[in-house]
Amino acid sequence: xxxxxxxxxxxxxxxxxxxxxxxxxxxxxxxxxxxxxxxxxxxxxxxxxxxxxxxxxxxxxxxxxxxxxxxxxxxxxxxxxxxxxxxxxxxxxxxxxxxxxxxxxxxxxxxxxxxxxxxxxxxxxxxxxxxxxxxxxxxxxxxxxxxxxxxxxxxxxxxxxxxxxxxxxxxxxxxxxxxxxxxxxxxxxxxxxxxxxxxxxxxxxxxxxxxxxxxxxxxxxxxxxxxxxxxxxxxxxxxxxxxxxxxxxxxxxxxxxxxxxxxxxxxxxxxxxxxxxxxxxxxxxxx
Amino acid sequence: xxxxxxxxxxxxxxxxxxxxxxxxxxxxxxxxxxxxxxxxxxxxxxxxxxxxxxxxxxxxxxxxxxxxxxxxxxxxxxxxxxxxxxxxxx
Numbered sequence: 001x002x003x004x005x006x007x008x009x010x011x012x013x014x015x016x017x018x019x020x021x022x023x024x025x026x027x028x029x030x031x032x033x034x035x036x037x038x039x040x041x042x043x044x045x046x047x048x049x050x051x052x053x054x055x056x057x058x059x060x061x062x063x064x065x066x067x068x069x070x071x072x073x074x075x076x077x078x079x080x081x082x083x084x085x086x087x088x089x090x091x092x093x094x095x096x097x098x099x100x101x102x103x104x105x106x107x108x109x110x111x112x113x114x115x116x117x118x119x120x121x122x123x124x125x126x127x128x129x130x131x132x133x134x135x136x137x138x139x140x141x142x143x144x145x146x147x148x149x150x151x152x153x154x155x156x157x158x159x160x161x162x163x164x165x166x167x168x169x170x171x172x173x174x175x176x177x178x179x180x181x182x183x184x185x186x187x188x189x190x191x192x193x194x195x196x197x198x199x200x201x202x203x204x205x206x207x208x209x210x211x212x213x214x215x216x217x218x219x220x221x222x223x224x225x226x227x228x229x230x231x232x233x234x235x236x237x238x239x240x241x242x243x244x245x246x247x248x249x250x251x252x253x254x255x256x257x258x259x260x261x262x263x264x265x266x267x268x269x270x271x272x273x274x275x276x277x278x279x280x281x282x283x284x285x286x287x
Numbered sequence: 288x289x290x291x292x293x294x295x296x297x298x299x300x301x302x303x304x305x306x307x308x309x310x311x312x313x314x315x316x317x318x319x320x321x322x323x324x325x326x327x328x329x330x331x332x333x334x335x336x337x338x339x340x341x342x343x344x345x346x347x348x349x350x351x352x353x354x355x356x357x358x359x360x361x362x363x364x365x366x367x368x369x370x371x372x373x374x375x376x377x
Contacts, residue, residue: 093336096332096333096336097336211347214347214350214351214354215343215346215347215350217354218347218350218351218353218354219346219350221354221357222350222353222357225357258339258343259343261339262339262340262343265336265339265340266340266343269340
């Protein structure tokens with residue numbers, strides 16, 4: 001009941017309903033729970049509402065992109081100015097990570113950044129929930145990034161992409177330059193080492209989407225939980241008009257930006273790791 | 288009762304231990320980045336990108352602990368119920 005009052009007073013918190021015995025959060029899309037198409041309810045749990053918000057945001061982004069680029073002029077108006085400034089900033093950051101290939105991947109990376117950033121920011125508005133505070137949404141985003149990295153890896157390097165999973169092994173020995181026994185020993189050792197290294201690289205590759213999705217989800221869910229807890233502290237008392245969660249909402253703006261940046265940068269680094277060997281950044285760890 | 292005791296300790300200590308180590312690590316990362324930026328101010332922009340990335344990697348470990356904490360804390364009973372059990376004397 002306490003948590004429910006907090007939600008009514010400050011519907012910013014996208015807190016899962018299971019904490020309160022299946023109560024639904026008060027958002028502007030709750031009517032979806034009552035809509036039925038062919039006898040089946042459109043939405044049954046909070047993930048569906050999150051999905052509705054994400055869809056709405058994606059449509060809004062598309063509309064903004066179309067409207068913003070329809071009448072381009074050499075002397076830009078304020079809207080075109082804003083878009084161009086954002087484009088320039090994203091491009092300069094991406095060039096620092098990917099080098100000359102940045103222009104090819106800018107649309108993908110910039111879409112990830114804008115989409116995640118705006119989804120994160122949604123949680124601050126009353127009546128909206130942050131779709132990224134739901135593991136389904138972040139897992140879907142991470143899966144898209146993972147699959148596109150694999151796709152670009154095969155597209156850029158062909159089957160040679162599989163060699164990328166044996167990175168770190170020494171050069172294979174040549175038979176003509178050494179006695180046969182030494183060659184046999186070296187080849188055997190290299191084979192054993194390869195059998196060790198290959199699964200490690202595979203695991204490292206598979207862990208990436210897990211860590212991507214969990215990082216974003218944990219940050220946004222944690223933020224919303226703190227906001228809800230702070231709001232719930234005063235919601236049932238007569239001091240309910242004091243916005244104790246306001247400092248954390250302000251902090252949420254920062255978290256929203258940083259996490260969107262991290263998501264986009266990590267996608268860029270994973271892509272940089274597969275498209276151009278040789279000068280890939282050191283920060284591409286497996287965390 | 289021992290189970291609940293361990294659960295409560297796990298919820299309380301799990302995140303705080305993770306946050307302790309994460310705070311230390313992030314402090315080291317930021318101090319190193321600041322030293323680098325003070326020596327070479329023109330490289331600060333490029334450094335900032337990788338600083339943010341490194342901080343994200345460090346922080347993600349704490350976030351894992353936080354998620355575990357959330358999962359564990361839903362297993363804890365409400366304190367009113369526990370008090371009722373204790374006061375009934377069993």
